[in-house]
Amino acid sequence: MRAVSVEEAVAMIPAGATVMVGGFMGVGTPERLLDEVVRQQKSGLTIVSNDATVPGKGVGKLFDAALVSRLIATHIGLNPKAQQQMLANQVAVDLIPQGTFVERIRAGGCGLGGVLTPTGVGTLVAEGKRQIEVDGKPYLLETALRAQFALVHAFLADYLGNLSYALTARNFNPVMAMAADTVIVTAEHIVPVGVIGPDHVVTPAPLVDYLITNPNG
Amino acid sequence: MDAQEIIARRVAQELHSGDLVNLGIGIPTLVANYVPPGLNVFFQSENGLIGTGPIPEQGLAHPLLTDAGGRPISALPGASTFDSAMSFSLIRGGHVDVTVLGGLQVDAHGHLANWMIPGKMVPGMGGAMDLVSGAKRVIVAMQHAAKGKSKIVKQCNLPLTSARAVSLVVTDLAVIGFPDGKATLLETAPGVSVGEVMAVTDAELVIPDTVPEMKI
Numbered sequence: 366m367r368a369v370s371v372e373e374a375v376a377m378i379p380a381g382a383t384v385m386v387g388g389f390m391g392v393g394t395p396e397r398l399l400d401e402v403v404r405q406q407k408s409g410l411t412i413v414s415n416d417a418t419v420p421g422k423g424v425g426k427l428f429d430a431a432l433v434s435r436l437i438a439t440h441i442g443l444n445p446k447a448q449q450q451m452l453a454n455q456v457a458v459d460l461i462p463q464g465t466f467v468e469r470i471r472a473g474g475c476g477l478g479g480v481l482t483p484t485g486v487g488t489l490v491a492e493g494k495r496q497i498e499v500d501g502k503p504y505l506l507e508t509a510l511r512a513q514f515a516l517v518h519a520f521l522a523d524y525l526g527n528l529s530y531a532l533t534a535r536n537f538n539p540v541m542a543m544a545a546d547t548v549i550v551t552a553e554h555i556v557p558v559g560v561i562g563p564d565h566v567v568t569p570a571p572l573v574d575y576l577i578t579n580p581n582g
Numbered sequence: 583m584d585a586q587e588i589i590a591r592r593v594a595q596e597l598h599s600g601d602l603v604n605l606g607i608g609i610p611t612l613v614a615n616y617v618p619p620g621l622n623v624f625f626q627s628e629n630g631l632i633g634t635g636p637i638p639e640q641g642l643a644h645p646l647l648t649d650a651g652g653r654p655i656s657a658l659p660g661a662s663t664f665d666s667a668m669s670f671s672l673i674r675g676g677h678v679d680v681t682v683l684g685g686l687q688v689d690a691h692g693h694l695a696n697w698m699i700p701g702k703m704v705p706g707m708g709g710a711m712d713l714v715s716g717a718k719r720v721i722v723a724m725q726h727a728a729k730g731k732s733k734i735v736k737q738c739n740l741p742l743t744s745a746r747a748v749s750l751v752v753t754d755l756a757v758i759g760f761p762d763g764k765a766t767l768l769e770t771a772p773g774v775s776v777g778e779v780m781a782v783t784d785a786e787l788v789i790p791d792t793v794p795e796m797k798i
Contacts, residue, residue, distance in 0.1 A: 389629040389666070390652030392645070415666070416706075418652070442705025443651075451704070460704070463628065464670030464712030471667050484674060484715040487745025490707075520646070532657070533630045534646040535665045567665075 366526030366573045374549050374575050375401040378514055381409040381434075385470070385512040385541040389415050390443070391423030393534030395518040395551040397577060399423065403430045411435040413470070413512055415463065415537055417447035431455070437510070439463040462490060465507050467540055473511035474543025480507050515545030519568070522552035523559070526573035527566040535567070542568045549575045583798075585754035588771055589723050591616045591798040592752045593682055596721060597623050601679040602672070604628060604713060607651060609723045610682040626678060628669050628709045633661025650709070673709065674716035681717035683710060685724040685751070687738045690785035692747030692760035694722055695740035707743065714744035726753035732784035734758065734765065755779050757796065764788050769796045 375398060378384065388394030402410075403426055412433050417440075418425040427433050428446045435457045441447045450456040461469070468480045481504035485491050495506040517538045520531035528550060530538060542548050550573050583591075586609050594616035597603055604626045605611050614634075617623055625634045627649050634649065635656035643654035657663075672678055687695040694714060697707040714720050724733055734751065750768075751758040756779045757769035766788040770779055776793050 389650070390648065392629070392648050392652060416708075438706060440706035440708040442703075448704070460706040462707050462711040463666070463709040464674050464716070467666040467670055482674065482715075483746075484712045484744075486715075487742065488711065489741050490711065530665075532644065532647040532663050533627065535663060536630050537666045539665050540667050 366570060366576055368576045368578050371397050371401045371551075371577045371580075374398065374577055375405050375407065377547070378402065378407055380407050382407070382514060383411040383413065383512040385413040385515040385545055386424050387515070387517045387536065387538035387541050388418070388423050389533065389536040391418040391425070393518050393530070393536050393538055394418070394423040395516045395549075396423065397551050398516045398549060399426050402427065402432065406430070406432070408432045409434045411437070413437045413510065413541075415439050415466065417441040417444035419443050420446050428456075435459070437461065437466075439466050465490075467537060469507050469510040470537070470540050470544045472509035474540065477509055479509050481505070482507055510544065512541075512545045513547065515541040515548045517542045517548060517550045517568075519550055519552040521554050521556050521561050522550055522573075522576050523556050523561050523570075525558050526550070526570035526576055527558075527561050528552070528568035528573065529561050529565050530567055539568050542572050547574050548572055549577065551577045555579060585725055586612060588754050588796070588798060589725075589752050592757065592796050593721055593723050594618070595798075596719075596750065597621065597680060599623070602626055602632065602677060604673065604678050604681040604717065606681070606683040606710070606713075608684040610684055613682055613723065626669070626672065627655065628673065630664050630666060630669050631657060631661060633658040635661075670709070670712055673712050676716055676718055678713070678717040680719045680721060681713040682721045682723050683713060685722040685733065687733055687735050687740050688722055688724075688748060688751050689735050689738045690765045691763050692765070693738055693745070694720070694743045694748050695738040696722075696743050698741055700741065710743050714748065715746055719750070720746075720748040722748050722751045724751070724753060726755040726779075727782055732782055735784045736786070755782065758787070766790065767793050769794050771796055772798070
């Protein structure tokens, strides 16, 4: 793990990159990284995120700045800007059931080709997918999902990059931290090694590539 | 008593001590208000919490403790938090005893449509498809009709949420179950006759010899 400034980290993300962003309705989302993505105007992004939050918050900021060309998500109903951009064909949106979304990412991070899920059988979600019977029950083959970058927000990060999360801000963060080539983390608090006890580390340090330093030293 | 309260009170009677319960948004959320005191029900919020408590007092909200809509909530003693993989493993894995969801349409065989209106409303399915596929019991809590049109239909013309039938539908007029895969009138709302329910229901209903009134 290397500690870097938020400017340096975002400079590594090319325009058009595929980027996973942790958070659920903007809770547990790395806001400082997204602010910097907007400042550096990284456009044409494919964003993998549970939802589009609301304008002005979380990944909603990326839609405000029209930086997204494709969104893979489970729900965008609370962001009218994302909906407008979808209906105007400015943004391609893949809507995925939430349990399938997280399992596809988990598969991507765990070396699995995909998962078999009963969710979506007999619905629009099944279109174009392989259906496989196991012991007489139908399942959809849902393939693994990975990204070039994962932008993750933790509650505590220690100097090595061990992470722990708080309350409902955990959500997709630990799963996404497994499923990207480069993992960039912001934390509410950066703490000395040992403050997070071994039993309380959720994301082990070797998974983290970059930790964003505090702006004021 | 207004329509929503009738529905929420009746659905609350379906919950048992020790149940793990997931409530959808809208009318389902109101069900928590009518759980009898002393009944120990665990409510799950699919963003990663079992043991959701009431909205915190002004000034006590925590930005990292919210419901699935991003609104501040509290956590009861004994609550637990977890990531989304765990949350949906609980849902899909059959560990959730009851889910209560809103609906746009339910058909004569118990199929639910509740996630999109093509060309009009495409918000995404969120957790709904996993909940209907995986929870032990699926209860739909919705108004019987919208804009004068029955929401209990012969066949859904909106996209289905799951091929799996729901367990029970509770409306402001009736309780409908699906024994043998056929919509069956199980109860009527207070002061509502069987004939009145049939008159405003598009789907054909099986009418048992006796149809009791809801006790709410």
